[in-house]
Amino acid sequence: MRLGGVDPSILRELSGVYKPFVKAFKELISNAFDADAECIRVEFADNFSSVTIIDDGHGMTPFEFRDDFTRIGGGSRRWAGGKTLKGRLRVGNKGIGFLALARYCERLIVESAGERxxxxxxxxxxxxxxxxxxxxxxxxxxxxxxxxxxxxxxxxxxxxxxxxxxxxxxxxxxxxxxxxxxxxxxxxxxxxxxxxxxLIFKASLDFERLLCLADNADLEKIEDFASIEIYDRKTQPPFSGTRVCAEQLKDFVRRELRMEQRKGFVRNIGSRSGFEKFRWSLSRCTPIPYMTLGGDTENPLADLLTIPPGSALSSLHVSHGETSFSLRRPLYPFDPDSPSLPPDMLTKAEIDEGGLKAAGFLAGYTGIIFPAEYRGLSIRVRGVAIGDPGFLGAETLLTGASKAALSQITGEINILAGLDAVGALNPGRESFYEESEHFKILRRALIGEGERVGGYLGGVVAAVLRRTSVQSGLSDVLNRAALRRQALEDMSAAITQLIARGDGTARALLEMARSRRSHVNGLASASMLEYWIPPRIGGLTVKFTKNLTEPATTNYETGEVNIDEARLNQERTLLLFDRQFSIIHKKGQPDQPIAEMDPERGEIFINWGHPVRLQMDERGFLRTSLAWLLAKEAAKKDPDLMMDLALRLLSFNAVSHG
Amino acid sequence: MNPTRSALLVSPPVYDTQYWAHWSLPYGLLRVAAWLQTKGYMLKLIDCMEANKRRTVPRKSRKVRKLCSTDSYTPDSWQGFSVAEDEKVEFCFGIPPEILKKQLKEIQKKAREAQESLFDIQVFPEPDEVWISSIMTYWWESTRDVITECREVFPNAVIRVGGIYPTLAPEHAMENLGLQKPLHLQGRELDPLDPEQQHRDIVVSATIPDANPLPLCLELYQEDGAGEPELEEGAPRKGLPEYTILTTSRGCPFKCSYCAANVLNEGRKVWVREYNSAYEEVKRRFQQGIKEFCFYEDNLLLGKNNFLELIRLIAEDPDLKGIKLHAPEGIEVRLLHPHVVQLMRKAGFGRFYFPLETVNANMQKKWDRTHTNMEKFFYALQNTVDTGYRLRCQDLNCFILFGLPDEDLQAVYDTVVFASSRVGSVIPMLFTPVPNTPIFENYRSYIESKGFDLQHLNGKLLPFLDYNRRKYKDLSVRDYTALESLMWRLNAKVRQESFDLGGTGRVASMFREIFVSTDRPGMRRSPLFLDTPNAEVR
Amino acid sequence: MAKIVTTQTFLSRHVRAKDQILLVNPPVEETRYNWRRWNQPLDLLKIGSWLKAHIGCGVDLFDLMQPDKKGKVAAKWLPRDRRYYSIKGDRYPVRHFGLPYQSLADRLVSMKTERSEPTQVWVTSLCSYWYESVAEVCRLVRQTLPDVPIILLGQYVRLMPKHASLACAADFVLSQPFELRSQQGAFDLYGKNQPPFWALQVEPEIAVKEIKSAVAQEIVDFTFFEEDICRENGQPLIEIYEKTRDLHERVRFHIICGLHPSRLTPALARIFVDKKFVELHFEEDDSGATLDIDSYGRARAYLQEAGLEMTTKHTSGFVWLGRPGDQMEQLILRSFQVLDAFGGLILKPFSPTPGSEEHQTHAEYLDTVLHREWTPHFFPFSELNKISRQEYHDLYRMAAFLNERVRNKAFDFLNGTLGAQMLRKSLQREVWKIEPNSLRLAS
CATH class of the missing domain: 2.60.120 (Jelly Rolls)
Known part of the structure; x- marks a missing residue:
């Protein structure tokens, strides 16, 4: 059987377009899809020496096989808008698909029959x-x-x-x-x-021989690389659809597929086993249905991902040995390990301009996305991802925190019209031709123009950054509050322990705690210091609420941070054995006392304007001022007792730190 | 040019009643591996004694051995089984032969698959040679079992057995290991390229001189062996053991009657490894993440100047901060001068093990321990304490040898009490007679009369119990168990210190007084119920 | 200051069916706590079950001393700056045994936010010298739930109600216990997170029910919290054993307290031979100034007659250490005697029970000792006895030396064996005194 008259060296070049193996392999799936298959089974031999693709499509007659399957460029017409018998938009090759596997196996066996x-x-x-x-x-x-x-x-x-x-x-x-x-x-x-x-036929394409001929430029023998045998269908077992077997997969392919998962902690697909990586990649570059979020029919994403009926296979099974997997198109928000996606971090993308129609979503997360392979925008034409997910060049425009935010963004864009012309995609369908008008429109809509990132992506990056800044602002506020609270805990626990031990100091402390006299001297009238919570954190308004289950919650839709008041109030109270004192923070003068106590009203004033404050952090200052105050109040002018108490109070830590 | 040969290296499991898997790296085999690599061999290692992170190996009950006897049996069920007083359970420590066989078959399967595929050239092929290290003479049976399994899986491979056992008892090895018309060669006579040797099983005695200075080939523990690419400098290497073993000298000029070092090293000559190469090895391994180094020497400090140079380099190297050095094999007390101890502490030796063996001068003499005496022991002890090593907390430890024929048990007790009180930690060492040593020859007729093979001579099986009954009529297993248990209990610590039997405090002196008085004949007020008349059962 | 009331009074006046009660078992701060895995708040469990049954209020439990599945209780050094407790120059490192205080604070906060906060918090207590952690638990509760009354119960407050009312910021101190022997423990309060063992009392009717219920939940380890487990000649214990022996193959009894040599009967010895009794620890029995040798001899004879092999079971006897009037010689002698009787020896440091005879006799002396320092590990009678703490530690070392087993066998110091004779000889000859110059011991 003769090949469609192309120089084998060009064949060699073309066959090199498909890298790695899975990208070449997907061409066989595309062919089956274009043959109107609904279910495809991919079966690997136990030792990965061969792989067989069995589909339930309409098959090929030996003539179609010869004219379309083995002819370079034969399929280009189809891609340019052709539809399958069933009316599907074809995803198949530009007429060189069968060559895709030329570098990966020694022989391709095709069995099929068509009723035309x-x-x-x-x-x-x-x-x-x-x-x-x-x-x-x-x-x-x-x-x-x-x-x-x-x-x-x-x-x-x-x-x-x-x-x-x-x-x-x-x-x-x-x-x-x-x-x-x-x-x-x-x-x-x-x-x-x-x-x-x-008729039913069985053809064999001997790639080893083809590439060898190409090396020797021996065009005379070019016809020998393919052989076909045609049988009477009645004499053969019942058969429909097409069965393609890539035999004698090359050693490096087998090794890749056999590779075990990397030892230790593994998060990325790239570190998983070879076979798992293969399945993951295949699931991204073949027209299969989306994975679904178990039970959640109300998911807002469901609307954004509507794809035209019939544009996906019903099933794609991949099996090896005892294991079998039904592939689904992976999506990070549907991944069982992905955190829940707040509604405001989900951006719907819709483009309808100059003949390009596209729809999909972008999603930002507060944490970094793992596996890393989910990061980036996946662009699909006719249900098939074009290349790996990425940011269409935005990576190179952004710097610093904005660039880091990209690792928290995923997205999925389905091209519904346009961009599927031969002129827009490279032969392996791995990338768009940048000069394509449709691509320019797509790019502008997604990442904007010029040197700044805009478009949908710009919005999502801004949302991610806002979250990051709110989170870090909030954790700063909460951590500082926790440290101040710790200082009060330390004092309170120290007093409790000293009183419990029951020695002389205990009596003095207990008396102080129960005292009802008032002898403040000015600090009470100094201005208040509400330093601990800023009114806005990362642009969100701070509100105080009661009985939250966490110290704080954020609501980006309403633009509010809710902080649990009850917990904060703990920071404004000091339990001295069995009596609660209010801690009142004052912006006093440097020459005013470091702290004052009003036992009558159960109030303690802390002077944050005191010069000692400059020498230490908030926790340290709070501890020091309280220790000084309590020792002074309890000692009643006995300097030895005061020194002893102050030291005991200062040296007490309720829990280990660091 | 010879085609590449392939060798499978096996460190066999251990059949014994006890095993401490702390420094069990098969250093001889790993050094031979390094040597074979220089000869272009393709290698694979199966270390049946590879310890886990907690430095233990799995164990499986094997049989019950009667002490001082050739009798053994396997109980019908191990569930709830307990041994009689004159028996011990022998375990298989490490990977047992039947599991080893599975591993061998796995290697074979992979090799054959790779052979068929023609591509996997990295895969270890079916070996041409199997090298087995055999250590203690009384462990020889596991070597035999390993050979049987290797033979069965790789019938075409030739076997090489080296190590202490084949050195000390080559005839025994030639006869009993199931080798086929083996050659007996000295290590120095080995020539991998010799066609005659290539087709014969070999029993190798003594060391291979060319291998001695080579660093251990630890890379064999890594998954892909030597095929793994070199990582960035300083990155810890996966799969390497946590420690390694260094040998900077071999041989000992002395001739203690129970020791086999002279036979192992073909005489009393001491070979010393040049310190620079050892230092380079230490540095390289440390960078790869190995922080512990263990010196295995016949007599550390004999190549003193060389050794000191090495540890000086280690002590002064800021890159080696955090290194831990060990010398668990004992140390030549005679040479522990103050500056030596100071340098050793600075370099990272955390503990010392003194081969005290006995305090009894007669025994010392009898054992031809001419080079050491108590004076020297005290000298070493004083120097270590002065340098900051603490007593009574296992910084300093004494080996005490017992279970010898014609031993003076009182002298052993004396030694125990002495060591415990003066040093604080004692390590009991039950004596195993080793073929080719003077003591072995002296008692050969007894050994033969008992029908003992090498495995029966394991010290833990008390081979000289019957012999010593000539001197102590009622001597029983219990007496030895008691002695051993006494030594362990002397090490029990409270608030990081052990009890000082000879202490000057009130507790120790009163303890002694009461304990000694419990045996005073004619004592009226005995604390013991059995002697107390009014403790009758009502 | 907390009100001191009897349990009876409190229950009748202050607890209503609508109450929601949280029971808390506080953690322990101590230098050593070898028996911590046996800490179980049996009094809380019993009163919890009584409250549910008789008043019908809601009950919750937070046991900070709960061991994990493997029987291990969390332990952590105290913060560095107060890790060591110094007593006359001896430094004792102190650890926090049990869950951290923060876990209690977190639990209270989450109860609050879930609107399921208790209306009362009951805190139990054990040894009186551990009162500091009780005080701290009270503080935490008061801090988080300022309006919720705190009720203290347990041994410490029973023995020292006044001290407790001063030392702890509680509202009520329940001075008189309440008879609860006939009440089953409310182990269901642990929910799915059951402790690895259940503590029982020697009350056949109750204990048998409890054991059955435990076994149904795969819990097979039991111990008895009793002063005298051989009471009524051992009949109740025998009854419990006989009614549960066939329940489960792996049922195990740990006799860790309340077993007195003088109270052992032949019938009890016969049940102790069963594998189900995995450990037997005998209390120390005196006859005046010396050990009650008769009882020990008899107990040992009963056990031997019943066929008990000391080597296959963990048997041991306690010897008190640090009692007032300790005589060094007596302590060592007793150690030998107990070792001889039971093959194992455990030194048990002594602390005077507040209000006990020892306390009253030595009240004046004890007044000079801070109550915190009554912990037995600090040997509060050390100065009185003129035995230094170092010497007490030496005694511990001696006991460790006497007690350590190798191949499950203890060294037979006493039976005239060859080893014992030679050891004596070595000691008599003072071999440790060998000096290099004088050396050449004749053999």
């Missing part, structure tokens, strides 16, 4: 002695098959168009393999029709 006929008309200017029918049909059909499937019309062409009659004007020789016209009747036209219903 084949017609051929031959016009001859002179009456030939005999016509070689198999040669005319271009396929090795046995005389037995020919006698059953072939019908033939021979007519005189030219002005005297008359049909010739079998037996009288022409005869069959060698069992319908040769047609002989004994009389010279001038120019003739022969119309051959083959009823392929009866």
């Amino acid at each position: 006929g084949f017609h051929r008309e031959v016009e001859l200017v002179r009456t030939p002695d005999s016509i070689d029918i198999p040669a005319t049909l271009g396929l090795p059909l046995s005389s037995e098959l020919l006698s059953r499937c072939l019908s033939c019309q021979v007519s005189r062409s030219g002005p005297r168009r008359t049909r010739l009659k079998e037996g009288r004007d022409y005869t069959w020789k060698r069992g319908r393999r040769h047609l002989a016209i004994p009389k010279n009747v001038g120019p003739v036209k022969v119309r051959l029709a083959v009823d392929c219903n009866q």
Whole structure:
């Protein structure tokens, strides 16, 4: 069987377009899809030495196989808007798909059958002695098959168009393999029709040989690389659809597939086993249905991902040994390990401009996305991802925190119209041609123009950054509050312990805690310090609420941070054995006391304007001022007792730190 | 050029009643591996004694051995089984032969698959040679079992057995290991390229001189062996053991009657490894994440100047901060001068192990321990304490040898009490007679009369119990168990210190007084119920 | 200051069916706590079950001393700056045993936010010298739930109600316990997170029910919290054993307290031989100034007669250490005697029970000792006895030396074995005194 007349060295070049193996492999899935298959099974041999793809599509006749499957460029028409018999938009190759696997296996075995006929008309200017029918049909059909499937019309062409009659004007020789016209009747036209219903074929493409020929540039032998055998369908086991087997996968392919998951902690797909990586990649570049979020039918994403009916396979099963997997198109928000997506971090994307129609979503997360392979925008044409997810060049425009935010963004854009022209995609469908007008529109809508990132992505990056700043602002506020609270805890626990131990200091402390006299001296009237919570954190308004289950919650929709008041109030109270004192923070003068106590009203004033504050952090200052105050109040002017108490209080830590 | 040969290296499991898997790296085998690598061999290691992170190996009950006897049996069920007083359970420590066989078959399967695929050239092929290290003479049975399994899986491979056992008892090895017409060679006679040797099983005695200075080939513990690419400098290497073993000298000029070092090293000559190469090895391994180094020497400090140079380099190297050095094999007390100890502490030696063996001068003499005496022991002890090593907390430890024929048990007790009181930690060492040593020859007729093979001579099986009954009529297993248990209990610590039997405090002196008085004949006020008349059962 | 009331009074006046009561078992701060895995708040469990049954209020439990599945209780050093407690120059590192205080604070906060805060918090207590952690628990509760009354119960407050009312910021101190022996423990309060063992009392009717219920939940380890487990000649214990022996193959009894040599009967010895009794620890029995040798001899004879092999079971006897009037010689002698009787020896440091005879006799002396320092590990009678803490530690070392087993066998110090004779000889000859110059011991 002869190949469509292209220089083998070009074949070699073209076959190199598909890297890695899975990208080449997907072409076979595309072919099956274009043959209107619904279910495809991919079966690896136990040792990954071969892989078989079985589909339930409409199959191929041997003639279609020859004309389309093995012919370079034969499919380009189809991509350019062709539809399948069922009316699907084709995703198949540009006519070089079968070559895709040339570098990855030694031989491709194709078995198929199609229930369509084949017609051929031959016009001859002179009456030939005999016509070689198999040669005319271009396929090795046995005389037995020919006698059953072939019908033939021979007519005189030219002005005297008359049909010739079998037996009288022409005869069959060698069992319908040769047609002989004994009389010279001038120019003739022969119309051959083959009823392929009866035929099933098994073809073998010997890539090893093809590439070897290409190396030797031995064009004479080029026809030898493919062989085909055609059988009577009745003599074969029942069969429909197509079965393609890539035999003797190359060693490096097998090794890749066999590779085990990397040892230790693994988060990314890239570190998983070879077979898992293969399945993941295949699930991204083949037209299969989305994975679904178990039970959640109300998911807002469901609307954004509507894809036209019939544009996906019903199932794609991949099996190896005992294990079998039904592939689904992966989406980070549907991944069982992904955190829940706040509604305001989900951006709906819709483009309808200049003939380009696209729809999908972008999603930002507060944490970094793992596995890393989910990061980026996945752009699909006819349900198939074009290349790996990325940010269409925004990566190079952004810097610093904005760039870091990209690792928290994922997205999915389905191209519904446009961008599927030959001129827009490279042959491996791995990238868009940047000069394509449609691509320019897409890019502008997604990431904006010029040196700043805008568009949908710009919005999502801004949302991610806002969250990050709110989170860090809030955790700063909460951490500082926790440290101040810790200082009060330390004091309170120290007093409790000293009182419990029951020595002389205990009595003094207990008396102080229970005292009701008032002897403040000015600090009470100093201005208040509400330093601990800023009114806005990361642009959100701070509100105080009661009984939150967490210390704080954020609501980006309403633009509010809610902080649990009860917990904060703890920070404003100091339990001295069994009596609660209010801690009141004051912006006093440097020459005012560091702290004052009003036992009558149960209040303690802390002077944050005291110069000692400059020497220490908030926790340290709070501890020091309280220790000083409590020691002074309890000691009642006994300097030894005061020193002893102050030291004991200062040296007490309720829990270990650091 | 010879085609590349392939060798499978196996460190066999251990059949014994006890095993401490702390420094069990098969350093001889790993050094031979390094040597074979220089000869272009393709290697694979199966270390049946590879310890886990907690430095233990799995164990499986094997049989019950009667002490001082050739009798053994396997109980019907191990569930709830307990041994009689004169028996011990022998375990298989490490990977047992039947599991080893599975691993061998796995290697074979992979090798054959790779052979068929023609691509996996990195895969270890079916070996041409199997090298087995065999350590203690009384462990020889596991070597035999390993050979049987290797033979069965790789019938075409030739076997090489080296190590202490084949050195000390080559004839025994030639006869009993199931080798086929083996050659007996000295290590120095080995020549991997010799076609005659290539087709014969070999029993190797003594060391391979060319291998001695080579660093251990620890890379064999890594998943892909030597095929793994070199990582960035300083990155810890996965799969390497946590420690390694260094040997900077071999041989010992002395000739203690129970020791086999002279036989192992073909005489009394001491070979010393040049310190620079050892230092380079330490540095490289440290960078790869190995922080612990263990010196295995016949007699550390004999190549003193060389050794000191090495540890000086280690002590002064800021890159080696946090290194831990160990010398668990004992140390030549005679040479522990103050500056030596100071340097050793600075370099990272955390503990010292003194081969005290006995305090009894007669025994010392009898054992030809001419080079050491108590004076030297005290000298070493004083120097270590002065340098900051603490007593009574296992910084300093004494080996005490017992279970010898004709031993003076009182001398052993004396030694125990002495060591415990003066040092604080004692490590009991039950004596195993080693073929080719003077002591072995002296008692050969007894050994033969008992019908003992090497495995029966394991010290833990008390081979000289019957012999010593000539001197102590009622000597029983219990007496040895008691002695051993006494030594362990002396190490029990409270608030990081052990009890000082000879202490000057009130507790120790009163303890002694009461304990000694419990046996005073004619004592009226005995604390013991059995001797107390009014403790009758009502 | 907390009000001191009897349990009876409190229950009748202050607890209503609508109350929601949280029971808390506080953590322990101590230098050593070897028996911590046996800490179980049996009094809380019993009163919890009584409250549910008789008043019908809601009950919750937070046991900070709960061991994990493997029987391990969390332990952490105290913060560095107060890690060591110094007593006359001896430094004792102190650890926090049990869950951290923060876990209680977190639990209270979450109860508050879930609107399920208790209306009362009951805190139990154990040894009186551990009162500091009780005080801290009270503080935490008061801090988080300022309006919720705190009720203290347990041994400490029973023995020292006044101290407790001063030392702890509680509202009520329940001075008189309430008879609850006939009440089953409310182990259901642990929910799915059951402790690895259940503590019982020797009350056949109750204990058998409890054991059955525990076994149904795959809990097979039991111990008894009793002063005298051999009471009524051992009949109740035998009854419990006989009614539960066939329940589960792996049922195990740990006799860790309340077993007195003098109270052992032949019948009890016969049940102790069963594998189900995995450990037997005998209390120390005196006859005046010396050990009650008769009882020990008898107990040992009963056990031997019943066929008990000391080597296969963990048997041991306690010897008190640090009692007032300790005589060094007596302590060592007793150690030998107990070792001889039961093959194992455990020194048990002594602390005077407040109000006990020892306390009253030595009240004046004890007044000079801070109550915090009554912990037995600090040997509060050290000065009185003129035995230094170092010496007490030496005694511990001696006990460790006497007690350590190798291959499950203890060294037989006493039976005239070859080893014992030779050890004596070595000690008599003072072999540790060998000096390099004088050396050449004749053999």
